[in-house]
Amino acid sequence: MTDAALTTDTLAVTYTGNRRVEAVKGVSLEFPRNQLTAIIGPSGCGKSTLLKSLNRLHEIQPNVEISGDVTLNGRSVYDTDDPIPEIRKRIGYVPQEPTPLPLSIYENVAYGLRIHGEFESDADLDDRVERYLRKVNLWEEVEDRLDAPGAELSRGQIQRLCLARSLAVEPEVLLCDEVTSALDPVSAETVEETLADLKSEYTIVMVTHSMDQARRLADEIVFLYLGEVVETNDATSFFENPQAERTKEFVAGHGVAVPDDSDDEQSEKPSVTPEQ
Numbered sequence: 001m002t003d004a005a006l007t008t009d010t011l012a013v014t015y016t017g018n019r020r021v022e023a024v025k026g027v028s029l030e031f032p033r034n035q036l037t038a039i040i041g042p043s044g045c046g047k048s049t050l051l052k053s054l055n056r057l058h059e060i061q062p063n064v065e066i067s068g069d070v071t072l073n074g075r076s077v078y079d080t081d082d083p084i085p086e087i088r089k090r091i092g093y094v095p096q097e098p099t100p101l102p103l104s105i106y107e108n109v110a111y112g113l114r115i116h117g118e119f120e121s122d123a124d125l126d127d128r129v130e131r132y133l134r135k136v137n138l139w140e141e142v143e144d145r146l147d148a149p150g151a152e153l154s155r156g157q158i159q160r161l162c163l164a165r166s167l168a169v170e171p172e173v174l175l176c177d178e179v180t181s182a183l184d185p186v187s188a189e190t191v192e193e194t195l196a197d198l199k200s201e202y203t204i205v206m207v208t209h210s211m212d213q214a215r216r217l218a219d220e221i222v223f224l225y226l227g228e229v230v231e232t233n234d235a236t237s238f239f240e241n242p243q244a245e246r247t248k249e250f251v252a253g254h255g256v257a258v259p260d261d262s263d264d265e266q267s268e269k270p271s272v273t274p275e276q
């Protein structure tokens with residue numbers, strides 16, 4: 001049986017604004033411990049919505065309904081009295097856009113540790129900041145300018161700084177939402193190399209548009225289509241021996257886009273009904 005750090009049980013997410021959109025439709029998944037799982041699928045299939053619902057990040061926007069559950073190391077993420085910041089500490093999130101805090105390089109990493117009071121002395125804080133900058137392969141590039149603003153770094157360096165900030169509070173799971181797609185190819189490669197180094201030590205769930213990146217990095221693949229899981233498998237089996245017809249088409253590079261609403265009334269798209 002899989003040793004799963006994170007599981008979902010018939011998790012469903014519906015946007016209830018001007019129109020109802022069933023973005024994630026009753027998804028049950030297991031994310032294995034200390035492995036990198038890539039969530040892939042065509043644009044609009046619900047990848048980001050699924051990722052954000054894993055640590056309740058979607059709750060920062062109005063008009064979202066959720067049912068089902070997420071379990072982190074045996075404890076419900078939804079049916080709990082734990083404060084949401086505590087949940088998001090245990091399940092970290094790195095967004096697509098590299099976003100430094102308006103603080104120094106050092107303080108960007110120290111930030112969460114200071115908030116959660118998780119250091120014993122200044123020397124301990126220094127050690128932790130260095131440890132996590134090393135983990136993301138950034139220490140040697142910044143050790144002589146730790147007091148400089150984080151925003152002065154290159155975008156690839158900032159994204160690694162954001163990874164260090166997330167890792168410093170020792171999350172049980174790390175969510176990565178297209179973390180290389182806003183970067184130039186060289187920066188994207190350095191961030192990808194960092195994820196490759198981290199993945200045996202952390203449970204990582206990553207959304208990516210890049211099949212090549214999923215092939216290079218992922219241990220496990222979840223293929224979503226129209227808010228449902230079409231296929232999930234270890235990466236080698238998924239790419240070399242896809243089972244579902246939809247997966248075969250997707251892997252072969254076909255059927256990539258969810259049809260546009262305006263093209264065809266009968267076309268497949270996330271279930272949308274007008275607001276009552």
Ligand SMILES: Nc1ncnc2c1ncn2[C@@H]1O[C@H](COP(=O)(O)OP(=O)(O)OP(=O)(O)O)[C@@H](O)[C@H]1O
Binds near residue numbers: 050
């Ligand atoms: N805040 C929102 N309000 C209403 N509908 C939304 C909202 N966010 C996403 N959606 C809809 O939910 C569906 C899933 O969107 P989501 O962003 O999760 O897909 P995705 O697979 O991550 O897309 P992409 O690959 O383009 O980033 C889409 O139909 C989208 O239009």
